[in-house]
Amino acid sequence: MGGLTGQWGADKIDPTLGNDRYPNNLDTRMIYGPFDLSDATLAHVNFWLWREVEANRDCLLFEASPDGVTFYTVRSWCDSDPNWRAYNEITFNGYGGDPSVWIAWRFYSDSSVTYQGPWLDDLELRKFVPGQITVQGSFAYADRAGQSQPARFMKAYLYDADPGGTDDLLAQTTTITNGTFVFPALRNWDIDNPDQTSTTGHLDLYVVWKTEFNDSQITQRRVTNFGGVVYPYNSSTQPDVLDGMVYFNNYFVPTNDPKQRAMWIFQDLRQGWDYVRTATGSDPGSVSAHWEKDQNSYLTCGLSCFNPLFGLFIGHDDAVSPDIVVHELGHQYMYNTRGFWISICGAHHMFDVSDQICAWAEGWADFFPLVVSPLGVNIDTCFDWGLGPCGAGGGAFENLETQNPSDLRPTGDTVEGRVAGALYDLYDGTSDGLDHVGYGFDEIWTLMSTGAAENSFVDFWNNWKSSAYPQHWAVQAIFQNTIDYDVAPIIQLPDVTVFKDMVIDHVLDLWNYSSDPESADTDLSWSIVGMSNGNCGVAAQGHYIATAPLAGFLGNCDITVRVSDGLKTSDDELNVRVVEVQARSFLPLILKNMTNPLQSPLVSPSPFASPLPVPVQPNPFVSPLPNPITP
Numbered sequence: 001m002g003g004l005t006g007q008w009g010a011d012k013i014d015p016t017l018g019n020d021r022y023p024n025n026l027d028t029r030m031i032y033g034p035f036d037l038s039d040a041t042l043a044h045v046n047f048w049l050w051r052e053v054e055a056n057r058d059c060l061l062f063e064a065s066p067d068g069v070t071f072y073t074v075r076s077w078c079d080s081d082p083n084w085r086a087y088n089e090i091t092f093n094g095y096g097g098d099p100s101v102w103i104a105w106r107f108y109s110d111s112s113v114t115y116q117g118p119w120l121d122d123l124e125l126r127k128f129v130p131g132q133i134t135v136q137g138s139f140a141y142a143d144r145a146g147q148s149q150p151a152r153f154m155k156a157y158l159y160d161a162d163p164g165g166t167d168d169l170l171a172q173t174t175t176i177t178n179g180t181f182v183f184p185a186l187r188n189w190d191i192d193n194p195d196q197t198s199t200t201g202h203l204d205l206y207v208v209w210k211t212e213f214n215d216s217q218i219t220q221r222r223v224t225n226f227g228g229v230v231y232p233y234n235s236s237t238q239p240d241v242l243d244g245m246v247y248f249n250n251y252f253v254p255t256n257d258p259k260q261r262a263m264w265i266f267q268d269l270r271q272g273w274d275y276v277r278t279a280t281g282s283d284p285g286s287v288s289a290h291w292e293k294d295q296n297s298y299l300t301c302g303l304s305c306f307n308p309l310f311g312l313f314i315g316h317d318d319a320v321s322p323d324i325v326v327h328e329l330g331h332q333y334m335y336n337t338r339g340f341w342i343s344i345c346g347a348h349h350m351f352d353v354s355d356q357i358c359a360w361a362e363g364w365a366d367f368f369p370l371v372v373s374p375l376g377v378n379i380d381t382c383f384d385w386g387l388g389p390c391g392a393g394g395g396a397f398e399n400l401e402t403q404n405p406s407d408l409r410p411t412g413d414t415v416e417g418r419v420a421g422a423l424y425d426l427y428d429g430t431s432d433g434l435d436h437v438g439y440g441f442d443e444i445w446t447l448m449s450t451g452a453a454e455n456s457f458v459d460f461w462n463n464w465k466s467s468a469y470p471q472h473w474a475v476q477a478i479f480q481n482t483i484d485y486d487v488a489p490i491i492q493l494p495d496v497t498v499f500k501d502m503v504i505d506h507v508l509d510l511w512n513y514s515s516d517p518e519s520a521d522t523d524l525s526w527s528i529v530g531m532s533n534g535n536c537g538v539a540a541q542g543h544y545i546a547t548a549p550l551a552g553f554l555g556n557c558d559i560t561v562r563v564s565d566g567l568k569t570s571d572d573e574l575n576v577r578v579v580e581v582q583a584r585s586f587l588p589l590i591l592k593n594m595t596n597p598l599q600s601p602l603v604s605p606s607p608f609a610s611p612l613p614v615p616v617q618p619n620p621f622v623s624p625l626p627n628p629i630t631p
Contacts, residue, residue: 022058022117026109033068033102035125041096041189041201042128044089045103051118052080058109060118064092065102077118084121096127130189130201131243136182139175139209139233141253141263144320144387148252150179151233151263153213153221153270158183161204161237162192170203174213188243202240207248209233211266215273215283222288223266226298231262258293261319265289268325275372276333279441282449285336287329289314306331308341321395323369323384330368334361337449350383350398350417353410356456363419363457364448370400370424371441381424400424403481404433411482413457418481422457425477434480434566437473461485471518476566488568489516489524493561495575498536498547500554502581508545508574510563519565529571530560536576549578 037043051060059078063071074092095101103125107118135158139151154175160168168191171183190201211223211231224230235248253263269287276284288311290298296315300307304318306328318324335341345358350366366383373380381402382388386395400421403409413419429438443464448454451463461478465471475486491514496507511521526540536557537548545561557576562569 022107022109022114024109024111024114026058026107028108029063029071029104029106030120031068031102031104032125033065034100035102036099037095037101037127038097038099039129040127041130041187041191042091042093042197043095043101044091044093044126046086046088046090046122046124046126048084048086048121049077049118050082050084050121051077052082052115053078053117054110054113054115055079057113058115058117059107061104061106061108062090063104063106064095065104066095066098066100068100068102071102071104071106080115130187132185133188133203133205133241133243133246134182134185135171135205135207135246135248136180137207137235137248137251138178138180139251140179141267142255142260143267144264144322146255149267150177151175151209151253152177152179152267153215154209154266155212156181156183157208157210158186159206159208160190160192161206161239162190165192168192170205175209188241200240202242204237204239205241205246206237207235207251209251211262213270215270215277218286219273219283220286220288221266221269221273223262223269224288224290225292226290226295228290231259231266233257233259233263261293261316262291264319264322265291265314265325268322269329271322272326272329272333272368272372275441276445279371280445282445284333284449287311287332289325289328291316291319303347304328306335306341307343308335320387321385323388326369326372327365327383330365331361333368334364334448338454340455348416350420351409351415353412353414354416355414356458359414359416359419360454360456360460362416363423366400366416366420367423367427370420371427381428383420401428401430401432405480405482409482413483415482418483419457421481422478422483425480426474432480435477437470437477439469439474443467443469457483458485465518472516472520472523472565475518479567484567486565486567487517489514489519489563489565489570491526491561491563491570491572493572493574495577496545496547497577497579498549499581500549500578501551503537503546503548505541505546506544507547507576510540510543510545510561513572514563516563516565523565525564525566527562527564528559529562530558530573532556532558536578538576545574547576547578554578554580 056078059076061073062075064074065071075090105120140148141151143149152175156173156175157169158171160170162168170186173181173183175181188202190203213221215221222230233253235251238246253260269289273284276282290310290312291314294316296317298313301313304315304324305313312328312332314325314328342357342361345354345362348354348358348362369383370381380389382390382397382399384391384395384397387393388395388397390399391397398417400417401424403421411418423444425435426439427441427444447460447463447467454460454463464474478485493513498504498507510526514524516524521543526543528538528540531538535550535553535555537550538557538559539546540561555578558573559576560571560573562571
């Protein structure tokens with residue numbers, strides 16, 4: 001073995017049969033290293049070997065070492081073979097992944113009988129670096145109407161199948177809005193295959209999607225069986241995948257899948273979380289729902305329910321209704337944000353009379369599904385016990401937009417359907433009856449979730465008022481649902497004196513004499529509802545009282561004025577006195593809430609613009625008022 005690629009043997013003599021040259025008690029190594037196997041999964045050497053040794057006494061060893069000091073035997077030859085033979089793929093795979101490896105050919109002899117020894121040629125060191133794969137795909141399910149929908153926001157797990165062993169979890173990711181997913185790039189190497197080669201060590205892949213997801217850093221959403229185990233949906237296995245892209249496309253949960261309803265519930269819960277987060281910017285918190293096929297009761301729940309001890313239970317039959325699922329989610333969110341939950345309501349119906357506490361808790365939960373809908377766009381004013389909307393498919397439903405004070409059902413804030421309808425009318429922008437407002441969801445959520453102590457709808461209304469939200473139209477929208485929180489307006493009018501034959505458009509500004517706790521002055525209206533006679537020509541013009549006495553009339557008229565806030569009215573009477581023009585007088589300006597009108601400042605010498613010349617006598621600073629003349 002000469003030349004640049006060869007190494008001489010222990011005695012540096014070319015091998016010739018019968019020329020016994022290696023010493024007794026020899027122990028020597030030919031070492032190569034260190035070299036890097038950090039990126040390798042397989043490593044082997046190829047070489048040619050000629051040997052003549054004392055059988056079973058003197059041996060050639062192939063060794064490997066992780067540190068260059070301690071060497072471990074990989075293969076040994078303790079016999080003679082006077083022919084050059086090729087030895088291929090002498091493996092030392094256990095050192096794959098090690099960044100610093102040594103190999104050696106060691107030869108040792110005993111104390112007697114020596115021969116030519118072993119001779120090596122054409123040594124070759126090889127490593128195998130696996131290729132990479134990127135796994136991606138899509139996942140969908142059949143919704144309640146049988147239409148394909150993306151299985152969005154689920155956890156996805158990538159496994160390597162190991163027949164007869166424990167499958168290896170390789171990576172996890174999540175589906176996104178359109179149901180697609182991508183796993184991080186991976187080495188295409190099956191670490192559990194005992195017979196790995198560069199062509200047989202590829203991964204055997206499958207994907208599992210599960211009904212669990214972290215909607216935010218603090219929020220988890222799950223659907224489980226009664227044992228608390230989330231529902232898995234498995235793909236088929238792709239064995240020995242090739243390097244590059246691996247696709248799991250168009251996987252689908254069909255209508256006959258026994259776990260299909262768990263998927264419906266899971267997607268309903270995400271829809272509720274999405275809506276609150278989008279509409280308010282707040283995180284409503286975690287939720288865990290329990291469902292099992294054909295089971296319609298659970299623990300203390302004879303029907304679908306919420307309990308803070310275990311979360312939501314959705315009965316098998318109830319799962320056909322997204323409104324029922326989101327109703328129970330509404331209870332969870334009320335508990336998450338306020339710690340409020342009432343356990344004594346028992347079986348309840350939307351238009352039964354209960355009490356203010358139950359009606360508030362259930363009314364909120366009845367309202368919530370009406371605003372939670374795809375993409376946050378409300379398309380359904382009904383609470384459906386079936387698929388819906390509004391009874392589509394034959395299920396029972398209640399249209400909470402059409403109720404009104406004359407619908408002959410139980411009334412008031414102890415009826416959950418009335419509370420739900422009132423919340424919906426505060427939310428939506430569609431006018432009907434007395435409802436002409438639409439404040440949106442944010443204000444309602446803010447008060448429900450963060451307002452002062454709130455155990456009833458009247459507490460909610462008090463928080464609404466104390467938060468300075470608009471009240472005039474809000475109280476009417478609530479009244480549309482038979483809940484009367486309106487306070488009647490107040491009107492207190494002074495008597496007035498006007499001059500004969502004088503037309504005055506603004507004798508009184510009624511804004512100064514009327515008030516309403518829910519309404520601004522501009523929200524009130526006034527009308528004349530009674531008068532002792534029409535000689536004074538009194539009329540209500542907007543928020544002013546105008547007078548136009550009949551020609552030559554002198555005397556008095558008693559006038560009844562009514563103020564309305566749109567729901568309730570109050571009346572007051574004023575006396576209008578028509579007198580001769582004798583002098584200009586200083587009349588006090590009467591302002592709202594002034595206790596002593598005589599202390600009010602004068603804005604002009606006279607409240608009236610007299611068309612007549614000012615007489616010299618009497619002196620207006622002496623005479624307080626002109627003397628009345630009896631007609």
